[in-house]
Amino acid sequence: MIETAGLTKRYGDKRGITDVALTVEEGEVFGFLGPNGSGKTTTIRVLMALLRADRGSARIAGMDCWQQSVPIKRLTGYVPGEPSLDPNLTGGQILEYFAHLRGGVDQGYLKQLVKRLDLDTSRKFRQYSTGNKRKVVLIQAFMHRPRVLILDEPTNGLDPLNQQEFDHMVKEVRDEGRTVFLSSHVLSEVERNCTRVGIIRTGELVRVGGIHELKDIKRYEITIVFTDSVPPKAFDGLEGVAHVDALPDGRSIRLAIQGSADAVIKAAAQHRVISLTSHEPSLEDIFLRYYQADGRAPETEHVA
Amino acid sequence: MWLSNIFFKTLRDFRVAIVGWGIGTGLLVYIVLASFASLVTTPQARASLVTLAHGFSWLAQPIAVDTPGGYATFKYGPVILLMAIWALSTGGRIIRGEEERGSMDVLLSLPEGRTRVALQKLAAVWLALLGMGLLIALLVFAGGRTAHASFTFIDSLLFGLNLALVSAVFAGIALLLSQFTRERGSASGLTGGLLLVSIVLDMVHRVIPNAEWVSRLSPVYYYNLSRPLVPGYGTNGGAMLGLLTVSLLLSGAAVWLFARRDVGGTVRLPAWLRLSRAAERREPMLPANDWSLRSVYWRSLAMILGATSWWTLGIAGFAAWMVVVVKQTESQLASIYQSSPALKGFLSTLSGTNAISNAAILSALFAFVPVALMAFTVIQANRWSADEEEGRLELLLATPQPRLRVMAARFAALTTSTIFIAVVTMIATLAASVLSGVRLDGGNVAAASLSMIPLALLIAALGYAFSGWFKTAFDTGLLTFLLAMWFFISFLGPDLKWPDASLRVSPFYYYGTPLLHGLAVEGTVGILAAAVLALAVGTFRFARKDIAV
Structure with a gap:
């Protein structure tokens, strides 16, 4: 459904994207992961014919994204990264305006979306909070039941309840065999919704694969606070432990874990533990550790 | 240095405006002063100019229009107040604009009080206006030298200062109104309307006898009390001080209100000024049939x-008003024709016959x-x-x-x-x-x-x-x-x-x-x-x- 090959875009002498090549099948929910400024939005804006590629090709449903942008947009729903709309229109007016520009939509479905995301459509766009602005653009992207949804960080600013509703909406789209291209820098969001992912860094696609492939790059941190001082070497070399640090208070240890934490938990149980906290590192951390620290050149890995 | 505090940052944002408006407005006056000599090559032309100017006294008071300074002051009349457009647009923007963009939240997260933030921005506006006034003064003085005008450099400076002061009044009005509106555009638009009303109010006493009290309501009236470029007219220190005081009061009130209201909100109006809930326009949930x-x-x-x-x-x-004004000044025009053969000849050449002389004047307007x-x-x-x-x-x-x-x-x-x-x-x-x-x-x-x-x-x-x-x-x-x-x-x-x-x-x-x-x-x-x-x-x-x- 979406195909790019050698897609390159530069902003004068500044980097945009270089040789991005990816394929998204019909009915697939494809996650497009990358840290801030990695080139996700540039790729998406080229797909939406808002930017003209310097080199390479981008096609949606077999049509060229630049040459045949109008028929492509009939098939597409789009959520931009930074929604900007007429501040003096109400949410309801914006939705009806875009409905008209799309040649009309099912009003019943539109009302249903408004209700599901709990949007007050009588307020002006400028009066909306960030989350409510996001709801308006989400509804306008979904309301005409497009074959392809191109979503650039669509849940930014949404509260957990609405994020959950968004996940349901994406699931329904997937169940109906429609395609979603979802850009995000939140690993867990991509894990929840996507079947395949592409990872972009400094404008280059460094990895494309199934969602399970994420696990080998996913690393999380555990901080354990003991009653007494425990030497870091007690955890060195344990299965799944990538890195161990002793914290300045002398009683805490921070571990970077990749894979199972079973060995760490068992080792910790040998001592008196006050607390144990685990958190997911940011995608930026992952990229820094996996793709910069070891100095490995980022070549695209396509994993089946 | 330019990014070391809010004052310098705001001033930096104004640098293009200071140069553009200062030089632009100054050049307007310079060109008129430089071209003055070619207008009064003969005593008849000088006499025609004086008579013609009196025909338009409703627009600007003609005083010593046969001198470079008097002519430049008359020629631009209220047009010179265009500079106030920058002032009112900036007054509406410096606080409300930041709130609209959401950047005020970030500014106020700095360890600086609201009053201090607002005063720094306001000080930058005042300094920008003074900078514009100085550039205007320099060009006016240069134009005066070209035209061998009698006014001094101090007079030029006072001319620039007077313009900066009246502009500061409108900046203050816009700043104050922006405390009551949700959008900077509304505050600037309302102030623009007030500028227009002020210009018209100032005209009233020149058109209607014994109506000076109406004109006294307008800041433009006090601006016009000082005409430093007009020989023998001078500067009215009291009027300039009055403009400064009003500007300070308006800006002070705005800053006082800003320090006490919600950021992003507006000053709460008294109940009798607010729209009742029933009167508020409610948009339908999804206005599918809206023509727009x-x-x-x-x-x-x-x-x-x-x-x-x-x-x-x-x-x-x-346009319609011009027609009415031409009709009202018809008798004055007739006497101008009699006293100024040069003007009569000029208009006759343009129009073909004396019968359509009204159309000739109207065409110019x-x-x-x-x-x-x-x-x-x-x-x-x-x-x-x-x-x-x-x-x-x-x-x-x-x-x-x-x-x-x-x-x-x-x-x-x-x-x-x-x-x-x-x-x-x-x-x-x-x-x-x-x-x-x-x-x-x-x-x-x-x-x-x-x-x-x-x-x-x-x-x-x-x-x-x-x-x-x-x-x-x-x-x-x-x-x-x-x-x-x-x-x-x-x-x-x-x-x-x-x-x-x-x-x-x-x-x-x-x-x-x-x-x-x-x-x-x-x-x-x-x-x-x-x-x-x-x-x-x-x-x-x-x-x-x-x-x-």
Whole structure:
């Protein structure tokens, strides 16, 4: 459904994207992961014919994204990264305006979306909070039941309840065999919704694969606070432990874990533990550790 | 240094405006002073100038107009107050604009009190106005030297200071109003209206006897009490101090209110001033049948409906008023003809017969009408450019609307508004001529009104084309510069004895004097063709460019 090959875009002498090549099948929910400024939005804006590629090709449903942008947009729903709309229109007016520009939509479905995301459509766009602005653009992207949804960080600013509703909406789209291209820098969001992912860094696609492939790059941190001082070497070399640090208070240890934490938990149980906290590192951390620290050149890995 | 605190950062933001407005306004006066000698080459010409100026005393008080300083002060009259537009627009923006963008939240997260933040911004506005005043003073003094005027450098400085002070009053009004409005545009728009009202109030005492008390309500009246460039008139220290005091009071009240209200909210009005809940307009949940949402064209038209209404009122009202004024000054004109053979000869050459001398005077006044219409389209072209730059076209262009259609629809809406304003101006002029008894050729009035349309569309099309390459601020600056340049080429070029080839650079040359001589067909078609060409270039560029980069 979406195909790019050698897609390159530069902003004068500044980097945009270089040789991005990816394929998204019909009915697939494809996650497009990358840290801030990695080139996700540039790729998406080229797909939406808002930017003209310097080199390479981008096609949606077999049509060229630049040459045949109008028929492509009939098939597409789009959520931009930074929604900007007429501040003096109400949410309801914006939705009806875009409905008209799309040649009309099912009003019943539109009302249903408004209700599901709990949007007050009588307020002006400028009066909306960030989350409510996001709801308006989400509804306008979904309301005409497009074959392809191109979503650039669509849940930014949404509260957990609405994020959950968004996940349901994406699931329904997937169940109906429609395609979603979802850009995000939140690993867990991509894990929840996507079947395949592409990872972009400094404008280059460094990895494309199934969602399970994420696990080998996913690393999380555990901080354990003991009653007494425990030497870091007690955890060195344990299965799944990538890195161990002793914290300045002398009683805490921070571990970077990749894979199972079973060995760490068992080792910790040998001592008196006050607390144990685990958190997911940011995608930026992952990229820094996996793709910069070891100095490995980022070549695209396509994993089946 | 420029980013070391809020004051310097704000001042840095104003650097282009200080230079642009300071030099621009200063040059206006410089050109008039430099061209003064060519206007009074003979005693008859000097006498004609004095008599003619008295015919327009309603507009600006003519004092010593046969001197360079007196003539420059009279010539610009209220026009010089254009500088207050920057002041009021900035006054509306410095606090409310930051709130609209959301950047005020960040500013107020710094360890600085609200009052201190607001005062730093305000101080930057005042210093910017003083900077503009200084640049104006330097150019006025230079112009005075060229014209061998009698005023001193101190007089020039006082002229610049007086202008800065009256502008500061309007900045203060806008700043105060912005505490009560949710948008900076509303505060600036209201203050713009008050500026216009102030100018009219100041005129009242010159037209209606014993009505000076009405004019005293206007800040412009106190500005006009000081005329440092007019020999023997001098400066009214009390009036200048009064302007400073009012400006300080208004700004102080605004800062006091800002320190006490919610950021992003407005000052709570007394209950009797608030709309009742029943009176508040409630938008239907999903207004599927709203006419203004049916297409890009209708939406674009709805967007400029308010502006179109106000500009129509202003432009058509001005044209009709001119007709009435010409009728009222008819007897004065008759005596001018008797006392000034040179002027009589000049008008007879222009009009052919004495019988249409009213039309000749009206034609001269009517020259301002296309300039006003072009100013309207410059603002609308700026809006197109701003919409693209601020990302408001992104979602629109993600719908199955070709770029060509989106741009054409926006331009078509602007064309509709322009035609509407021109047609209403024509009707108002004709109605005023019938009601006041001024005999005007209906065909010529139609030609004068309708041939403004290509002029207005030309500058709008240039704005659309420039927006393909330039940022909004530069685009608007370029258009404003072009408009000012064309105006001065056409209206001061002949005084300066510029060659015909130079005068042809301005589109006003091709507009001609349709109120006297009917439609300049070739010129109008030429301007229209230039507008179409500029639009074609703009469209070609827009269809191929990266959006919002």
